[in-house]
Amino acid sequence: MKSAGIIVEYNPFHNGHEFHIQETRRQSQADVLIAVMSGNFLQRGEPALVSKWSRTKMALHAGVDIVIELPYAFAVQKAETFAHGAVFLLNALKCSSICFGSERGELLPFIQTHHFLHQYTEQYNDWINTYMKKGLSYPSALNNAFQKLNPTEDAVDLSKPNNILGFHYLNAANHINKQIKFMTIKRKSADYHDEYFKDSTIASATAIRKSLQQNSSLEAVKSFIPDTTWMELNNYKENFGQFHHWEDYWPYLQFRLLTMESDELHSIYEVEEGLENRLLKAARQANSFLAFMELIKTKRYTWTRLQRICTHILNNCKKVDMKNTRKDPNYIRLLGMNELGRLYLNHVKKELPLPLVSKVSAFPREMLQRDLIASSVYAHGLPEPKKSEFLNLEFKQPPIYFRSNHISNR
Amino acid sequence: MKSAGIIVEYNPFHNGHEFHIQETRRQSQADVLIAVMSGNFLQRGEPALVSKWSRTKMALHAGVDIVIELPYAFAVQKAETFAHGAVFLLNALKCSSICFGSERGELLPFIQTHHFLHQYTEQYNDWINTYMKKGLSYPSALNNAFQKLNPTEDAVDLSKPNNILGFHYLNAANHINKQIKFMTIKRKSADYHDEYFKDSTIASATAIRKSLQQNSSLEAVKSFIPDTTWMELNNYKENFGQFHHWEDYWPYLQFRLLTMESDELHSIYEVEEGLENRLLKAARQANSFLAFMELIKTKRYTWTRLQRICTHILNNCKKVDMKNTRKDPNYIRLLGMNELGRLYLNHVKKELPLPLVSKVSAFPREMLQRDLIASSVYAHGLPEPKKSEFLNLEFKQPPIYFRSNHISNR
Structure with a gap:
């Protein structure tokens, strides 16, 4: 069985993500699709709108076969560490390919940029230091240093968040497993940071979150997300009374x-x-x-x-x-799977280099301590009695299991 | 100018406290009455119903001339440390006498008990250890050990909270300044731990707090507290919307x-x-x-x-x-005074062994760190925007000043 990996946050899941899943399946010709997903706190340093369990359901509904958690120690991190943790886990689960979204949807510029920077590492680092000393932020320094090296015109635009992540995925794989095959798909219309709706079916997660924050009704986002996601958001709001905001x-x-x-x-x-x-x-x-x-x-x-x-x-x-905890992830936390995912895990189980955690209580608490704390903290975004309900969830919740393989065909 | 000291929490102030003030004045014949009062967190390990500023006003209204704060490091402590901090500060402010409430209102048993235990220190400590090892709490072990020594019948009943405190005041003075003269007044009817009203004008602070917690109206406690306290409680509730509870x-x-x-x-x-x-x-x-x-x-x-x-x-x-910070208090935090109190402080200012803090910002923050944190924590019992208002109070609030000397004559 051949598997492909994707690296996601789904905050929340939307039509662009569904396209990403479909294209990954098509391009990779993989039997199984594995998503490594940030837990309750995300790369941008914010609580997820809804819990990792709810977002796992969104992913399974949309056709992902296995969802695992990117531990807190790798999720709430700059692109480099985030990428390392995610690629490391997908490789541990024997993914032969990884597909990520980018601005232009071409892989070659990523490979060229990777080689180019490898060649000029010293100069690159010197320029980064120079810009940092001038008081620039780290991402600005990176981008400015890159420009200073006069990259060719078809180099990746390293000022775009999705491109930065993609670049670091390739970089990480270079250290972890050079055999991993990369694919990239072009992001559909919406810009990563867009705050407003421009298209009728594709919007950025940022714009969707903003709308959810401003409107008490979920109707405004209905056309930008799959029906199953929409229902899941409704369920969440009904059950917990609210979404999670800083x-x-x-x-x-x-x-x-x-x-x-x-x-x-x-x-x-x-x-x-x-x-x-x-x-x-x-x-x-x-x-x-x-x-x-x-x-x-x-x-x-x-x-x-x-x-x-x-x-x-x-x-x-x-x-x-x-x-x-930072060097490499040392466990694979299973959040959800469908029947196909279950078969795949049974198939690779014996070769896994890391323990597969599906029941928290069966593992030493120290190993998962950071994620357990994150889950307790996340619960504090809810008032009682929902907070108490939520607090115990982490210990009781088994991985979400979908008996059939719901491949969404909207 | 001669001054007498009292050690208080006023949570909240009530008619029994007023009697304590009047009797202290009468018995000590002092010109000036100084109260050392726990701040926002109290000896029993709970937030005060209303802030130290509000309780300072209650004290000044009832005729106390100077109110200083017992620092957190001494207030939230077992009787021994609490007593040491309080007696140390009153001595620093040149109080020649201290008057405390007790069950029987007789000083001799305290002095005798003090001498008695001094004589049998070793046996006493052995018994304490024996009872602690049996799993008894510290206060129970103390009381049981004391009984084991066969004290005379007129010894102090060391199972009563007020008596325990009184005993430790004498003990503390023995180390700090043997010249301090002690007086004790009999508590009027209400027992320290009483939860219900038995008398028409005297109730324990516990019973008053319980009533305030159960009734949205303040009418139920009106007959047990001075009018000025009642108005202060009303003001507090009106201004901050609520009292403070664990x-x-x-x-x-x-x-x-x-x-x-x-x-x-x-x-x-x-x-x-x-x-x-x-x-x-x-x-x-x-x-x-x-x-x-x-x-x-x-x-x-x-x-x-x-x-x-x-x-x-x-x-x-x-x-x-x-x-x-625990050994001795190293500052005197002034919470309030009337005109007489101001004159007294001017009079003794040059002889004070510790800095007199009336403006927080004029002192190094480290010195007051524990009390500043306690004040920040206390503010979190209020919702916004009152929390923010409260948070800044600690830095801006000058000592409460009553121009005239309000000696209550109810």
Whole structure:
């Protein structure tokens, strides 16, 4: 059985993601499609709109055969670490190919850019340092350094988030397994950061989230997401009363900051020298997460990076914790599968280099500690009694199982 | 100018406290009355019903001339440490006498008991250890050990909270300044722990709090508190919308517990070996503070001690923090005064052995760190926008000043 991998967040799932799944199947000719998905906190340093369980159902409904979790230690990270964790896990599950979305949908520029930067590593790093010293954020420094090397015209545009991720997937595979075959599909119309709807069926997840935040009704997003996703969002709202937004976690972030001294804050992952006092002062002044972010932002730190720092503070994620867990993922957390996925896992089970975790209680808690904490924190976005219900879910919830293979044919 | 000291919490102020003030004045013949008062968190390990500023006003209205704060590091403590901090501060402010409430209102038994225990220290400590090893709580062990020594019939009943405190005041003065003269007044009717009203004008603070918690109206407590206190409670409720209860802090306590690993929890003050896992497990199961307390209580730990532990977790108060600050108070935080109090402070200012803090911003933050954190935590019992308003209060609030000397003559 041949499998293909995709790397996703599904926040929430939309028609563009469905196209990605269909194209991956078509291009890879794989029997089985495996998605590695961020858990309850995402790469951009924010809580997912709905839980990983709900997003797993969306994925299975849309035809993914197996969904595994990208652990917190790799999900809430810059592109390089995120990519490493995701490619590592897909490789562990024996995926022979990985398909990602990009701006132009051509793989060759990625390969050329990869080789090009490999050739000029030293100059590249020098320029990055130069730009960082000038006070630029890391992503801006990367992009500016790249431009300084005078890449050919058909090089990848490394200012686009999807391209940056794709570039790092190739890079990661170069270290992990050079045999992995890459494919890329062109993103359909909507730009990653688009906040408004431009097309009638394709919108960015950002625009969908914005609409869900602004409208109490889910009708406005109906045409941009599969029916099964729409129903899942409705179920979630009915069951838990709300979606998850940073603002719901603000009181806890503020509480945490106001009970820390600066040396403890400095022990939190990614909190660099000099940022502590800025964070502590803003925590006292701000009365919302947005107000807090506005107070702490600078040219040096991207919004995304600051959000990740806030997520680490909220999750009490320390530098020392990350040192211990960061190198490679050491477990595969199964979130969901259909019948085909189950057969595939039975087939490869004996060759898996990592333990496959389907029941949390059967594994030493330390191994999963970061993800368990993330799940507890995530529950705090809900009021009681839903919070309590949610808190126990992580220990009781078996992987979602779809008996049949729902390949969506909308 | 001669001054007398009293040690109070005023949670809230009531007619029994007013009697205490009047009797202290009468018996001590002092010109000035100084109260050292617990801040926003109290000896029993709970948030005060209303802020220290509001309780300071109640005290000034009732005729206290100076109110200073017993720092968190001494207030949220067992009787011995609480007494040491309070007597130390009153002595620093040159009080020549201290008057406390007791069950029988006779000082001699306290002096005799003090001497008696001094004589039998070794046997006493042996018995305490014996009872502790049997699994008794510390206060029960103390009381049982005392009984084992066959004290005379007129010895102090050391099973009563007020008597225990009084005993420790005398003990503390023995180390700090043997010249301090003690007086004691008989508590009027209401028992410390009484939960119901028995008398028409005197009720315990416990009964008053219980009534305030159960009734949305303040009318039920009107006859047990001075008019000025009643108005202050009304103002507080009108301004902040509510009083402060442990349940309001439960989400933050739970959040904090669920984001800690057991070794970090063990670093919190008073969290002893073996309690960590019990606390962490209960945090996952409970959906209220009361439910949490019911889950963690054992014969070994009194309810009060467990509440103090919860308060320390909530305040992120570590063992190492307390090691640094616990020996003696090193500042006098002025909360309020009337004109007479101001004159007295001017009079003794030059002889004070400790800095008198009336403006927080004028002192290094480290010195007051514990109290500033306690104030930030306390604010989290209120919803926005009151929380933000409250958060900034600590830095802006000057000591409460009453131009005239309101000696209440009800």
